[in-house]
Amino acid sequence: MITLKGINKTYFGAVPLHVLRDINLHIDRGELVSIMGASGSGKSTLLNILGILDNYDTGEYLLDGVLIRNLSENRAAELRNRMIGFVFQSFNLISYKDALDNVALPLFYQGVSRKKRRLMAMEQLDRLGLADRARHLPGELSGGQKQRVALARALITNPSIILADEPTGALDSKTSCEVMQIFRELNADRGMTIVIVTHDPGVGEQTNRVIRIVDGRIAPDQ
Amino acid sequence: MKTGFLDLENWREIGATLMRNKTRTLLTAFGIFWGTAMLAMLIGGADGLERMLRRNFEGFASNSAVIFANRRSISYQGFNKGSGWSMTTADIDALRRIEGVDAVAATDNIDQLPIAAGRYSTTTAVQGVDQDFMKAFLPTIRSGRFINESDQRHKAKVAVLGINVANKLFPAGNAIGEFVNLQGIYYKVVGIASQEAEERINGEKIDDTVTIPLSTLAFAFNRGDDVGAAMLTALPGWSPGKLKPRIMRVLRARHPIHPDDTQALFFFDVSEQFAMVDSLFMGITLLAIFVGIGTLVAGIIGVGNIMWVIVKERTSEIGIRRAIGARPLDIVVQVMSEGIALTSIAGTAGIVFAAAVLGVADTLSGVRFQISFGTAAAIFAVFLVLGIAASIIPSLKAMKIKPIEAINDK
Numbered sequence: 268m269i270t271l272k273g274i275n276k277t278y279f280g281a282v283p284l285h286v287l288r289d290i291n292l293h294i295d296r297g298e299l300v301s302i303m304g305a306s307g308s309g310k311s312t313l314l315n316i317l318g319i320l321d322n323y324d325t326g327e328y329l330l331d332g333v334l335i336r337n338l339s340e341n342r343a344a345e346l347r348n349r350m351i352g353f354v355f356q357s358f359n360l361i362s363y364k365d366a367l368d369n370v371a372l373p374l375f376y377q378g379v380s381r382k383k384r385r386l387m388a389m390e391q392l393d394r395l396g397l398a399d400r401a402r403h404l405p406g407e408l409s410g411g412q413k414q415r416v417a418l419a420r421a422l423i424t425n426p427s428i429i430l431a432d433e434p435t436g437a438l439d440s441k442t443s444c445e446v447m448q449i450f451r452e453l454n455a456d457r458g459m460t461i462v463i464v465t466h467d468p469g470v471g472e473q474t475n476r477v478i479r480i481v482d483g484r485i486a487p488d489q
Numbered sequence: 490m491k492t493g494f495l496d497l498e499n500w501r502e503i504g505a506t507l508m509r510n511k512t513r514t515l516l517t518a519f520g521i522f523w524g525t526a527m528l529a530m531l532i533g534g535a536d537g538l539e540r541m542l543r544r545n546f547e548g549f550a551s552n553s554a555v556i557f558a559n560r561r562s563i564s565y566q567g568f569n570k571g572s573g574w575s576m577t578t579a580d581i582d583a584l585r586r587i588e589g590v591d592a593v594a595a596t597d598n599i600d601q602l603p604i605a606a607g608r609y610s611t612t613t614a615v616q617g618v619d620q621d622f623m624k625a626f627l628p629t630i631r632s633g634r635f636i637n638e639s640d641q642r643h644k645a646k647v648a649v650l651g652i653n654v655a656n657k658l659f660p661a662g663n664a665i666g667e668f669v670n671l672q673g674i675y676y677k678v679v680g681i682a683s684q685e686a687e688e689r690i691n692g693e694k695i696d697d698t699v700t701i702p703l704s705t706l707a708f709a710f711n712r713g714d715d716v717g718a719a720m721l722t723a724l725p726g727w728s729p730g731k732l733k734p735r736i737m738r739v740l741r742a743r744h745p746i747h748p749d750d751t752q753a754l755f756f757f758d759v760s761e762q763f764a765m766v767d768s769l770f771m772g773i774t775l776l777a778i779f780v781g782i783g784t785l786v787a788g789i790i791g792v793g794n795i796m797w798v799i800v801k802e803r804t805s806e807i808g809i810r811r812a813i814g815a816r817p818l819d820i821v822v823q824v825m826s827e828g829i830a831l832t833s834i835a836g837t838a839g840i841v842f843a844a845a846v847l848g849v850a851d852t853l854s855g856v857r858f859q860i861s862f863g864t865a866a867a868i869f870a871v872f873l874v875l876g877i878a879a880s881i882i883p884s885l886k887a888m889k890i891k892p893i894e895a896i897n898d899k
Binding site: 345379 | 496497502809811812813817818819893
């Protein structure tokens with residue numbers, strides 16, 4: 268599903284920062300993987316590259332057989348929309364839209380009709396047990412509910428992978444467990460490929476494979 | 490390329506974002522509203538003023554001049570400076586023979602005389618006119634006819650009543666064929682007339698005047714050959730200004746007037762007034778458009794400003810949208826539609842407000858101040874174009890927002 272070959276990334280600031288050094292990584296379809304590393308290890312940069320939010324300098328990135336390189340903004344947006352479902356630490360829901368509209372938003376950018384996308388969004392919310400919260404604004408939802416809405420939004424386009432950036436970082440431990448449970452179910456029942464970036468070992472433990480990043484390199488498997 | 494411009498979601502979002510900061514939206518909208526209203530009101534106001542001024546000349550042949558004898562400003566042949574003289578009917582005949590003169594309408598008038606018909610009576614101005622009057626001045630004939638050449642030749646005792654005089658003397662209506670008593674002489678009413686113009690040659694408006702043949706007036710009131718004033722119209726290709734030296738030459742030959750005395754004949758060139766009104770209002774209209782568009786541009790800059798702030802505020806939201814698949818064009822469309830929605834609503838409200846104000850002006854003045862539908866449509870087009878222009882810079886800025894920057898921007 269994901270193949271990285273010799274990925275390098277340097278940020279050219281006042282002092283050039285070589286954040287990713289020769290990353291080689293393969294993730295199969297249906298894997299539940301966590302990427303762990305300390306702050307500044309380069310794990311967020313890796314996630315941005317995986318999510319087509321950032322470019323890399325050298326190497327090769329294949330996502331579901333598509334070479335991700337030198338894409339136009341439009342093509343990148345389209346691939347993000349169709350192949351990747353994002354889940355963020357701070358949920359990143361749009362505050363003035365209710366849960367249903369938030370979930371339906373990716374379909375808006377696909378040009379799906381309003382009626383159809385609201386139907387699909389309702390279905391997603393229902394699956395995640397939020398049908399009764401559909402008309403609530405994000406501000407009226409609990410942290411766990413918000414993250415489930417964000418998950419529904421990530422899932423609605425039926426993406427190839429789910430990329431989650433510290434999905435439990437803003438949640439208490441009980442809610443964290445619930446959210447992780449959902450990730451595990453998605454992986455087990457629907458065969459979703461899921462990549463979770465985290466620095467929380469508790470989260471890492473619940474995934475099937477842990478990739479450790481140290482100083483921009485992948486640490487050998489233990 | 491398919492964009493969400495027409496999608497209901499787009500418009501719901503616009504409503505939501507504009508309503509989130511009501512005061513700010515309202516103030517920005519007011520700038521546009523006021524600019525548009527100013528533009529529409531200035532254009533309508535300029536047109537209305539022009540119509541008001543033109544109304545004064547309505548009924549005047551535009552290629553004409555009013556002349557009458559004035560006091561001498563230079564002593565000549567024993568006549569002191571300040572002494573008066575009079576035009577006579579023979580002068581009028583001489584003026585009619587000048588090449589380029591179409592008609593010379595001689596008039597004379599008498600102020601406020603009592604007039605009676607049956608048991609009704611009132612006071613009225615009386616004017617005598619000849620057959621050329623209808624060529625120079627275009628009164629509105631309400632019923633019957635006006636004074637004609639036969640009346641003038643036969644010193645007929647006929648009268649045309651001004652509409653107001655007729656209403657006082659014949660409140661029951663139909664005055665035609667009835668008689669009115671003016672200083673003991675009975676005149677048969679042959680017509681009822683009024684005038685559109687505010688301007689008057691001498692004395693009262695035709696509405697408040699009884700008009701009789703000039704020859705009859707001279708005879709009945711012992712005026713001899715004197716003529717009060719004349720209205721002179723030029724043939725096509727000639728203008729009163731061009732004819733003035735010839736007119737002066739003829740009159741100097743017939744009366745002792747100093748060759749350098751330009752004051753002895755009052756000469757009011759109507760065509761000059763028309764030309765002046767034309768150029769004056771051309772200027773006023775241009776000024777109105779300039780000031781109006783200036784005000785509108787100030788309002789539009791306000792929109793551009795606010796759009797810029799909104800884009801700044803929503804950097805992170807735009808980043809999220811980009812992350813979940815919004816193309817740069819989607820973001821541009823979103824920001825532009827907000828700017829366009831704001832300008833359209835506020836601008837339309839401005840036009841409606843201006844139309845209401847101009848409508849009131851219509852009623853109060855009796856002159857059309859209202860802008861035409863075409864003008865309104867043009868103003869709409871102007872603010873739409875300006876609104877789009879003002880939204881371009883903020884939307885380009887929004888387009889450049891990278892999803893990664895925006896998401897990390899917490």
